Amino acid sequence: MWLRVLGPVHLTRAGVDVPAPAGLRGTLLAILLAAPNELVPVGVLVESLWPDAPVDLDAQRLQIHISRLRGLLGDAERITFEHGGYRLRVAPGELDAQRFTTLLDEATQLAGDDPRRCATLVDTALDLWRGPPFGGLDTPVLAAEAARLTELRHFAVELRCEAALRLGRHAAIVAELTDLVAEHPLRERLQGLLMTALYRSGRQAEALEVYRAARTVLVDELGLEPGPELRAIETQILNGDPVTAVAPAGGTPPVPAQLPYRTSGFVGRDRELAELDAGLDRGDPLWVVAGTAGVGKTALAVHWSQRVRDRFPDGQLFVDLRGYDQGNRPVTAHEALGRLLEALGAALPHDLDERAARWRTLVAGRRILLVLDNAATVDQVRPLLPGTPSVLALVTSRQALPGLAAREGARRLDLDRLPAGDAHILLRTLIGGRRDAGADQIDELTGRCARLPLALRVAAELVNSRPGTGIAELNTEIADAADALDLLDVDGDDQASVRAVLSWSYRGLPPDAARLFRHHGLRTGHDLDTHALAALAGTDPRGVRRPLEVLVRGNLLERADGGRFRSHDLLRAYALELAAATETDAQRDAARDRLFTYYLHAAARAMDVLVPLEASARPALPADPGVALPDFADAAGARAWLDRERPNLVAATRHATGAAPTLMAGVTWRYLLLGGHFDDAETLQTLALAAARRHGDDQAQGNALRVLGLVFGRYQGQTDRALRYTEQALAVYTRTGHVYGQAASMSNLGDLMLRQGRLRAGLAAVLRSIDLFVACGRPELQDSSLGAAANAYRWLGEYDRALEFSQRALELSARHDNVTDSGYTLRDRALVHLRLGDLASADTDLRQALAIADEQGIPTLRGEVVQNLGTLHAARGDHDQARAAHEEALRIGHEVGDPCLRATALNGLAVLDRAAGDPAAALPRNTEALALATLAEDRIERAHSLTGLGDTHHQLGRHDQARGHWQAAWEIYADMGTPEAGRLRERLSG
Numbered sequence: 006m007w008l009r010v011l012g013p014v015h016l017t018r019a020g021v022d023v024p025a026p027a028g029l030r031g032t033l034l035a036i037l038l039a040a041p042n043e044l045v046p047v048g049v050l051v052e053s054l055w056p057d058a059p060v061d062l063d064a065q066r067l068q069i070h071i072s073r074l075r076g077l078l079g080d081a082e083r084i085t086f087e088h089g090g091y092r093l094r095v096a097p098g099e100l101d102a103q104r105f106t107t108l109l110d111e112a113t114q115l116a117g118d119d120p121r122r123c124a125t126l127v128d129t130a131l132d133l134w135r136g137p138p139f140g141g142l143d144t145p146v147l148a149a150e151a152a153r154l155t156e157l158r159h160f161a162v163e164l165r166c167e168a169a170l171r172l173g174r175h176a177a178i179v180a181e182l183t184d185l186v187a188e189h190p191l192r193e194r195l196q197g198l199l200m201t202a203l204y205r206s207g208r209q210a211e212a213l214e215v216y217r218a219a220r221t222v223l224v225d226e227l228g229l230e231p232g233p234e235l236r237a238i239e240t241q242i243l244n245g246d247p248v249t250a251v252a253p254a255g256g257t258p259p260v261p262a263q264l265p266y267r268t269s270g271f272v273g274r275d276r277e278l279a280e281l282d283a284g285l286d287r288g289d290p291l292w293v294v295a296g297t298a299g300v301g302k303t304a305l306a307v308h309w310s311q312r313v314r315d316r317f318p319d320g321q322l323f324v325d326l327r328g329y330d331q332g333n334r335p336v337t338a339h340e341a342l343g344r345l346l347e348a349l350g351a352a353l354p355h356d357l358d359e360r361a362a363r364w365r366t367l368v369a370g371r372r373i374l375l376v377l378d379n380a381a382t383v384d385q386v387r388p389l390l391p392g393t394p395s396v397l398a399l400v401t402s403r404q405a406l407p408g409l410a411a412r413e414g415a416r417r418l419d420l421d422r423l424p425a426g427d428a429h430i431l432l433r434t435l436i437g438g439r440r441d442a443g444a445d446q447i448d449e450l451t452g453r454c455a456r457l458p459l460a461l462r463v464a465a466e467l468v469n470s471r472p473g474t475g476i477a478e479l480n481t482e483i484a485d486a487a488d489a490l491d492l493l494d495v496d497g498d499d500q501a502s503v504r505a506v507l508s509w510s511y512r513g514l515p516p517d518a519a520r521l522f523r524h525h526g527l528r529t530g531h532d533l534d535t536h537a538l539a540a541l542a543g544t545d546p547r548g549v550r551r552p553l554e555v556l557v558r559g560n561l562l563e564r565a566d567g568g569r570f571r572s573h574d575l576l577r578a579y580a581l582e583l584a585a586a587t588e589t590d591a592q593r594d595a596a597r598d599r600l601f602t603y604y605l606h607a608a609a610r611a612m613d614v615l616v617p618l619e620a621s622a623r624p625a626l627p628a629d630p631g632v633a634l635p636d637f638a639d640a641a642g643a644r645a646w647l648d649r650e651r652p653n654l655v656a657a658t659r660h661a662t663g664a665a666p667t668l669m670a671g672v673t674w675r676y677l678l679l680g681g682h683f684d685d686a687e688t689l690q691t692l693a694l695a696a697a698r699r700h701g702d703d704q705a706q707g708n709a710l711r712v713l714g715l716v717f718g719r720y721q722g723q724t725d726r727a728l729r730y731t732e733q734a735l736a737v738y739t740r741t742g743h744v745y746g747q748a749a750s751m752s753n754l755g756d757l758m759l760r761q762g763r764l765r766a767g768l769a770a771v772l773r774s775i776d777l778f779v780a781c782g783r784p785e786l787q788d789s790s791l792g793a794a795a796n797a798y799r800w801l802g803e804y805d806r807a808l809e810f811s812q813r814a815l816e817l818s819a820r821h822d823n824v825t826d827s828g829y830t831l832r833d834r835a836l837v838h839l840r841l842g843d844l845a846s847a848d849t850d851l852r853q854a855l856a857i858a859d860e861q862g863i864p865t866l867r868g869e870v871v872q873n874l875g876t877l878h879a880a881r882g883d884h885d886q887a888r889a890a891h892e893e894a895l896r897i898g899h900e901v902g903d904p905c906l907r908a909t910a911l912n913g914l915a916v917l918d919r920a921a922g923d924p925a926a927a928l929p930r931n932t933e934a935l936a937l938a939t940l941a942e943d944r945i946e947r948a949h950s951l952t953g954l955g956d957t958h959h960q961l962g963r964h965d966q967a968r969g970h971w972q973a974a975w976e977i978y979a980d981m982g983t984p985e986a987g988r989l990r991e992r993l994s995g
Contacts (some may be wrong), residue, residue: 012135012513273427296420328381435465530653540603710734748777762944828857869896
């Protein structure tokens with residue numbers, strides 16, 4: 006039998022072509038062939054063939070079509086029905102798609118060592134294709150498989166061209182690559198191959214033109230700059246170096262390894278593991294493992310993932326979406342994308358769509374395994390899907406998530422309770438060689454545990470902890486526990502059996518361990534360290550060590566990385582039940598209050614080490630929190646603790662009552678902004694603002710409004726929104742006579758005005774803030790205002806005053822060890838040196854600022870410093886280094902969602918394009934920079950963009966358009982009173 010899907014579906018039986026069925030039967034055959042040897046649920050088939058009809062009404066019609074397909078295939082055993090679905094059996098070598106992937110895998114392995122053999126194998130593989138997969142059938146369930154096969158075909162063509170280059174056939178493949186690039190202009194690998202072929206054929210100028218055209222298409226279509234590999238090829242061509250494969254700019258991307266520990270004593274699941282293995286060999290990009298609570302979904306996913314991790318050399322990512330964590334809301338797609346981007350070393354855009362786009366860009370072409378555990382809904386998962394077949398996503402859920410199968414073509418693996426034999430083996434393995442562990446007693450115990458792995462593990466530990474009690478007697482005790490909980494009247498409820506076992510286990514705990522188990526269910530985060538658990542229990546870390554060991558041995562808690570602890574969501578739900586039944590509302594509230602108090606005071610202690618200068622400006626907290634706190638030896642240790650606990654700090658604040666959110670927001674805001682955690686900063690400040698308004702706390706309202714102004718202004722480029730928040734904050738502080746708040750808000754307001762180009766008004770505001778800091782007795786906090794004043798004087802052309810204020814700011818920062826603000830001031834002073842032509846001093850300041858940005862982990866500062874280094878390199882005539890610096894700044898601007906930084910970097914690149922005699926390449930850069938500056942309401946950068954557009958059009962010979970842009974720029978500069986107005990006036994008069 007020869008089955009073909011790489012084109013219209015076609016069958017050959019015993020050397021004779023068999024007419025392929027048309028209509029619904031042809032679609033049915035295509036769906037089954039898209040999942041060879043896999044179980045396709047009846048629901049998926051019915052929904053695909055009759056999308057608007059109830060499943061039960063069309064099951065009989067489906068059977069008729071299946072029967073006729075069996076006749077067509079000539080073997081009734083080819084299609085079997087089992088477990089609510091149909092399976093089409095395909096032997097090795099019978100399906101062209103499988104043959105294609107086998108040949109391609111072999112060719113890929115030979116690409117480096119034997120390019121000739123590689124090319125031959127790829128040609129053989131490509132000869133199997135006769136058209137679009139499945140003949141282009143428009144059926145949603147086929148979409149993912151068709152896309153996967155099409156992507157593999159593109160990869161095969163690229164691999165063949167790469168092999169030709171390795172064989173020295175540069176000139177011979179230029180024509181083919183030119184056609185391929187025209188057909189697929191967004192495939193950067195093809196663009197790079199064409200550039201390489203042209204360059205090696207002695208056609209350097211044409212190779213560079215390909216890069217410029219590729220960049221234009223990428224920016225226009227996707228809003229993205231070319232990737233690091235394409236940029237590196239351009240740099241090598243510009244330098245006259247041999248074109249070689251290089252790592253992405255900024256170093257090798259991080260390779261995350263986030264898989265949890267593999268469950269010990271894993272037993273069975275051979276069929277399910279084999280299905281996943283087969284899917285991996287086929288290249289299936291999306292799986293859903295569905296089953297009831299406690300059935301072992303996570304254990305299976307982790308066990309299989311650990312087993313195949315070597316197949317994913319670019320990393321393994323694990324996110325617990327907490328879809329069923331009682332008492333806590335599920336992780337949102339926005340939050341999950343944030344964690345994924347952080348794991349890949351990327352800063353976080355603010356918008357959900359921007360995060361999803363950044364995620365897809367980062368993983369494109371990288372071989373990554375993504376485990377999304379405990380998903381509750383399709384909407385929680387869909388934005389996290391990578392959109393590239395190189396990433397395998399494995400989702401676990403209590404729900405079937407049929408929408409992922411219908412739209413994304415996900416494979417589903419339904420996980421039932423362990424088969425009786427496997428359950429028997431697991432329990433016997435866990436309890437060892439007890440003499441009374443007869444087959445009947447073991448079988449009865451597995452039955453009472455509903456053959457659920459979670460219950461079996463808990464029961465096994467109870468058996469091991471009571472060697473003097475017979476297993477038959479223990480079975481009786483479980484039955485009694487079930488009666489006591491009134492659970493046995495729930496027929497077939499798997500969770501009832503789990504709770505019976507848990508009740509039996511809980512009753513055997515020592516009092517301190519029982520109390521800790523109840524209280525751990527009151528947690529607001531996911532995993533906890535010993536200090537947090539001690540706070541919940543009302544003791545110190547030493548006091549929870551022994552009960553923790555008891556709970557871990559009993560499988561009621563499990564160890565996580567870094568000395569932390571977590572539990573299954575069923576165990577937490579049971580702990581919450583026990584707490585509600587055993588303790589009063591006041592006792593439970595007291596435990597939660599202790600946990601929040603621990604997080605608040607520990608965060609404050611960390612901030613005192615990280616930013617000591619602002620200690621007195623943070624909310625006043627009681628001297629004795631009543632809970633044990635960790636010690637931090639240095640700023641690195643404090644930052645590491647804050648990084649680990651950040652999700653728990655936010656979760657605890659979400660659950661906090663009264664004025665508590667204002668305290669956490671007031672303690673952590675600086676850390677969150679400097680670290681680029683803008684979404685968490687926005688969340689905490691929004692919670693704080695609501696709490697402050699409920700309680701009529703004017704100062705807390707002002708604080709929250711002020712920081713929200715920083716989030717949306719300085720860090721997100723939403724200047725208008727930022728101004729509203731900042732002006733509201735200033736009004737609150739003025740009404741209440743809070744002078745420090747007035748000083749801080751006035752400084753922020755002046756900074757926003759300067760960005761809008763209101764230079765004199767902005768300067769007046771920051772100078773007023775300097776006076777206010779003195780008036781409130783906090784002159785040590787003037788440095789950021791001094792730096793803003795220096796910027797205003799620089800823009801106004803008063804360079805001596807700019808240097809004077811920069812020096813005052815640096816001296817103040819040095820006296821108070823304010824390293825962070827000194828980094829920003831050094832960055833700004835370097836621009837004054839550049840204006841004055843003092844390149845050596847500018848270089849010194851920028852190098853120091855860059856070291857501070859990297860040491861303090863401030864991505865926004867690094868981006869701005871690197872951008873200024875690009876300007877410095879250009880002034881020295883080193884255009885290659887300048888281009889590399891501007892491109893890195895542009896990348897950082899994309900990552901952190903800073904439109905102003907992106908605009909500045911694009912304008913810098915446009916200057917280099919014009920200097921290289923290529924105004925056509927500069928035009929789209931200036932145009933995009935203008936759009937970004939307008940969006941961010943950055944009037945200064947808008948004027949720079951208009952000036953650049955005028956220069957570009959002038960070089961293109963479009964003199965009327967050039968004058969129009971220069972005139973628009975002059976009007977802005979003249980209104981601001983900057984020296985650029987005079988220079989442009991001369992140009993307009995010429």
